[in-house]
Amino acid sequence: MFKRNWKRFSAAAAILSLIVSGCASGSGESQGAGSNGSAADGTVTIKLHTWYPKKTDNWDVAIAEFEKKHPNIKVEFVSAEDNNSNEYYKKLDLASASGEALDVVMFSNMNYLSQRMELGMLEPLDGYLEQEGAVLADEYTVDTRIGGKTYGLPGKSVLPLVFINENHLKEAGLELPKDWTWDEYMQYAKAMTKTDAGKTRYGTYFHSWSTQAYFVQSMNQAFGANLTTDDGAAANADTPSVRKSLELRLQGEEEGFVTPYSEVISQKLNYRPQYFNQETSMISMGSFLVPETGGTDQVPATFKTVFAPLPKVNKEDPISGNVSGDVLGIYSKSKHKEEAYTFIRWYTTEGIVLQGKYFPSWKKAEMNEVVDNIIAGTKTPEMIDKESLLYVLEHTKQTTAAVAVPFHAELEKAFIEEFDAMMLSGQDLDTTVKNAQQRIQKIIDSK
Structure with a gap:
């Protein structure tokens, strides 16, 4: 412990x-x-x-x-x-x-x-x-x-899954995925990105939460999901999963199909208006957002949402996600x-x-009853695709990550400072990972 x-x-x-x-x-x-x-x-x-x-x-x-x-x-x-x-x-x-x-x-x-x-x-x-x-x-x-x-x-x-604007999916000629990798997710994002009259609708959006900076590790794996090892004794930032997360974030920036991180930070963007105002076509988010895809008094649903499982790193990996x-x-x-x-x-x-x-x-x-109750409580239930939602819920292995150390916020701050240096100031990936690992270990050793 x-x-x-x-x-x-x-x-x-x-x-x-x-x-x-x-x-x-x-x-x-x-x-x-x-x-x-x-x-x-x-x-x-x-x-x-x-x-x-x-x-x-x-x-x-x-x-x-x-x-x-x-x-x-x-x-x-x-x-x-x-x-x-x-x-x-x-x-x-x-x-x-x-x-x-x-x-x-x-x-x-x-x-x-x-x-x-x-x-x-x-x-x-x-x-x-x-x-x-x-x-x-x-x-x-x-x-x-x-x-x-x-x-x-x-x-x-709260189960992580992918929310997709069905109109944008069809417009790009894409099939709704039932089993896919993060590399394929980024290909979908690229295909759904569209620029018209100088304005870009991005294929996907990553929020400013620190966990969305190392999302492959925080969402996909039950063991070692945090910025420390599960016993809290050592830094856990220099891992293949963190590196994969950073590589994908850089790819999205460089190829222009992810909402630019500089805009997310400077404009204090939020995932809700980005998705519901159709500024982005697809987001990876928790299942808490499902009821809102059927519309609320504040934000009516203007398009149908379909759902896909959380992507995997490798094809042979099981479909799984860390629940919270x-x-x-x-x-x-x-x-x-x-x-x-x-x-x-x-x-x-x-x-x-x-x-x-x-x-x-x-x-x-009874999950079918749960889904029916949630959909029935929305303003426009027809905007929630029940079939794909049930598929995700029934085919995703739900895993639980270890509880983060109480001083996790300090570790996140150190990690995000290095992430910002990479995304905003051109710091290379290797230096980012090395610095984050060292800074996190220093904080752990001080406790």
Whole structure:
């Protein structure tokens, strides 16, 4: 497992402890002031902290059904409803530090959960699972264990796949791929690139996320997917997968069929308008974007989207992709842990299917029903090609990468600085990889 001498997080834990103890001594309570969430009739109210909008994402529907099934538990939905998970984490940490009553807490991926687990914010769930005879690996496609312990159950599953504008595909005379390589993906992008009256519609777009700089490694391989080795002990930037990613990014730039990186950065471009405004023909993105291809109140769907599996490096490789997604945990100081677990377990199984907005991590979900629910909830369901979507979901082997080290953001920053030097200033690939490897190792050694 990862090295435990993480100075930054040890310091943060100490500060958090001081803040919490200070709040407790001032209020005379160990956890927040006011009601403990229990009513005179025995009804318990638990708080669900998230960043999602309640009505837009059908949380009101899911919560109403849960409360119907469990009339002794009420769920208070706590969210800024702005879909901004980064701001949510700041508020969550502040709420924890100030001694607010917390019960169910959500994380957008395991890295964020891991950071707060290190600070003692999360309750282990293994005892609850054992009590009901449930085995994590039998229930869910995503492995959320850290050091052999379970601190959260997976909710929404995000599988990488390719979104393609069907009109552009047909215009280029191309068949929808069912099994392809990254080299073929780039050939498709080149074929769909079109310049008219001085304006270029690019064949594909890579977003500014650091993982899209080393996408072959971050999306395709279950082992060694991060910028460190899976044990967190060594840098993992000088690899064939990273090199392949960089080669493909350079090819797209040099041959002019990928949205220029300089424009992505300088104009702060976003993948949603790039795809939905038909500025690009194809993107490799997570399955969370599928419902939006059927149109929303804000962005109507004006073309049909077809889906292809994530490309592979070699023809003989299996079709696979690293899944990630939301994780729900119990706050370690919650006064209603049993009730919080009851909600988490229900929501991450039948609840998320009922919600009809996300692909679940629950293995027992009927995928055809899930897809039908998602498509039915869109503005123009005919714009989502169900057949190709089901094909991708049924033929992709879902894998789980190791949880990144808590200081992963520092590593990403170092890597992106070298990537920028390559993409924007002409630094050669070998120097980029060498510098990134050395800088990442230096950061690891300092922890």
